[in-house]
Every structure is written in C-alpha cells, then in structure tokens.
Amino acid sequence: MRQLYTYLATVMLASPIFLYAQSSANEGEQNFAQKLGGNSIKDYADGPNFLTERVNKSDKHFKSALSKVTYKSYEEAYENLPKLPELTQIDTREEMTSYENFVVEVYIEAVAKHEPHDAFEAARKKHNEEKRAHAKSVNASQSIDPNAERYKAVVKRVNQAYQMEYGEVRDVVDSYNVSDEGEKEWLTITRGCRKALYSELAPLAKQIASEWYASEACKKVQEIEDGLMERAQTESSKKTPKWFVDGRKREGEIITEYNRQALSRWIEKIAPRMEQKKAQIPNMIECNNQIDDIFANGSVTNEYLNAKSTSFAAVEQFFFSYYELLKFIQYCPIVRTPETLEGKKFIYKK
Numbered sequence: 001m002r003q004l005y006t007y008l009a010t011v012m013l014a015s016p017i018f019l020y021a022q023s024s025a026n027e028g029e030q031n032f033a034q035k036l037g038g039n040s041i042k043d044y045a046d047g048p049n050f051l052t053e054r055v056n057k058s059d060k061h062f063k064s065a066l067s068k069v070t071y072k073s074y075e076e077a078y079e080n081l082p083k084l085p086e087l088t089q090i091d092t093r094e095e096m097t098s099y100e101n102f103v104v105e106v107y108i109e110a111v112a113k114h115e116p117h118d119a120f121e122a123a124r125k126k127h128n129e130e131k132r133a134h135a136k137s138v139n140a141s142q143s144i145d146p147n148a149e150r151y152k153a154v155v156k157r158v159n160q161a162y163q164m165e166y167g168e169v170r171d172v173v174d175s176y177n178v179s180d181e182g183e184k185e186w187l188t189i190t191r192g193c194r195k196a197l198y199s200e201l202a203p204l205a206k207q208i209a210s211e212w213y214a215s216e217a218c219k220k221v222q223e224i225e226d227g228l229m230e231r232a233q234t235e236s237s238k239k240t241p242k243w244f245v246d247g248r249k250r251e252g253e254i255i256t257e258y259n260r261q262a263l264s265r266w267i268e269k270i271a272p273r274m275e276q277k278k279a280q281i282p283n284m285i286e287c288n289n290q291i292d293d294i295f296a297n298g299s300v301t302n303e304y305l306n307a308k309s310t311s312f313a314a315v316e317q318f319f320f321s322y323y324e325l326l327k328f329i330q331y332c333p334i335v336r337t338p339e340t341l342e343g344k345k346f347i348y349k350k
Contacts, residue, residue: 033222036255037212037335042182044209044333049093050189055101057109065106070113074285074315077114081278082107082326084271087263090329091256092337100330107323111316120308127300144303150294151307158287161280162314165321173198182206190331200269201328208262209333217258217335221251225338232346240341252337259334266332270325277322284315 038044055062071077082103090096145151172192175184186205187193193201212218228247235241288311295304 031222032225032338033218033251034213036221036338037218038209038333039213040182041180041186041206041209041333045182045185045189049333049336050331053097053101055105057105062102062106065102066109069107069110071110071115074115074281074288074312074319077319078281078285081281081322084267084274084326085329087260087267088256090263091259091334092252093334094337096330096334100327104323104326104330108320108327111320111323114316114319115312117312120312123300124305127302127305145299145301147294147298148301148303151291151303154287154290154294155307155310158284158311158314161283162310162317165280165314165317168194168196169317169321171195173202182209186331190328193328197270197273197325197328201266201331204266204269205331205333208265211262212258212335215258217254220254221338224251224254237346240344240346244346245340245342248338248340252340255335255337262334263329263332267329270328274322274325277318277325281315281318281322284311284318287311288315 037049038047044050057063069077069080071080085099085103090099171194173187173195174192175187178184178187183202183206186202224247228244231243288308291304291307291311295308298304
C-alpha cells in the first residue's frame, strides 16, 4: 500500500519528461545543493518544499483508503488511532505528500464516520416532524424529559473539556498577525496555526530553514554534484548514464538523512500534544456512552437530542485535533531530493 501511495505522489509531483544536468555554482548566489533547500523560511514557503498538490477525494485510491478507516464505533476508532510515522516514511517530499494525502487527509475525512449517525439523525427528523404536527394542535403541551437533569450533568462534564478545546481551536495565529514576510508565507500555507503550537513550531521552522546552507550535508551534496558535472562535460550519452544516476542517489541518501534529523526535532514538539489529545478522547467517549445509557430506548426529547449532539460533537473534535497535529508534520522545512534522471534524456548545459 505504501508503495502505491508513493507512486501516486511521485506522479503528482513529476517534473517534465526531459531533465538536464546543470552546474549552478556560478549562477547567482545559490549553487545546486543550496537550491534544493533554502536559507530562510521564505525560501521553503515560497518553493516546492511544502505540499502543493492536494489529493482528489473522489479518486478511487483515496476512497479505498477511506473505506479502511470508517469504524463501527468511537471505541474502535480510538483503538486504531494512527501513530506518528517512522522518519523513513516521510524523509522526502514525495513520501510526505503521500503520507499527507493518503493517511492524514483520509483520517480527517473519516472523523464523522467513526460512529454511524444514521439512527440519531432519523430520530431527530421524526421528533421534529412530530413537534411540527403537535404545534398545530390547540391543546399541544410541552413535556419535560424526566432525565433532563441527568443529561445536563453529563453535558456539563463534556462542556468543561470541550470549551477549552474550542477556545484553542479559535485562538489561531494567522498570516496577518505577523510582520515577518517569510513567516507570513509559512502561515498562509499552514492556513493558520493554533497559538499554543505556534509558539513552539514557528521559531523551530525558521531555525531549521536557516541551517541547510551551512550544513556539512549541503557541502557534501555539492561536491558530488560538481564531480558529476565535470564528468558530464567529457562524456556524451542519449540517456542518463548509470554513474550519474548513482551519484544523484548518493546525494539523495545524504539529504534524506539530513531531513530525518530535522523531522526528529519537529516531531519532538508535536508528539507530547498528540498524547494530550489522545488522553482526552476516552473521557469524551465515556460521556457519549452515558447519554445513551440514560436514554436506554426512552422517548426522544429535546433534552436527549441536545445532549447527544453535544457529546458526539465533542468526541469528534478531539479526534480531529489529534489528526490535525499529524497534519502539521508536513510543514517542517525539508530539503528536496534531486531527481536521478534515470531512463530520461540526458542533456548537459553549461
């Protein structure tokens, strides 16, 4: 399955059919290796180092993945919470794209499908129809659910946690809240960042983005590329030769190792918050189940409907918050791996 996702992502991010080997050491201030990354958060936010291609959710592969994370209950969804990816699964832009599009987006899309709402929606529809019918009767009277106070007690517990979470969702730092141009572009791509997370991730994003140029990895990649360019001037080939492909693969190995180190620091900030959200989900599930226990096939009333809609909204919000943190993994500035040009037309330009 992972191979399929990586293939699809690669197709989405594919470059033109023909590629050329080109030494850029004398072109402007950036050499070949430097151009694969950047020297500031703006370089990354402005370039191809963040996800730009979104999956088509009507795509059969997306639908297939979605069918595998649609659960019969919140408990089942909780038991199958996605874990943090291995660094080797996301250390290139292509892999990060497939992870975002075919894992994270799938779980976010499935939030409301973690527990079927059909029975509840049918009960609410029938209740509203009955209310409208009774409203036309002169003798219509308002009845109070005998379990109203029990519902209120559970909803009070739900709201204590839900209101804090809702406040965090609303407390977002957006692009217009900052003056730094690079940070503005980064926040535009992330579509805002919760203030609680922003204080940790924004400074780290800028720090990681500024480290590539001066890194040993960048130096090694450029040394390999210079050697490839020197040899390319003395040899000719219709298709990219093996020695060039091998050289580019070695560059890629250096870069992916470098990216893993950056991602490790990035995920270190995200992981504790994911554990915090994970720990809150069972409490919300328990409250949701208590509403069902109180109802126990009783009469569908306004009190029941209000309590039930509040409880499952809270459960789903905490699931979403967990998945949202997974989504922020993609906004770590990582260096692009160079194309190997394997099997493609080999054109050298001075």
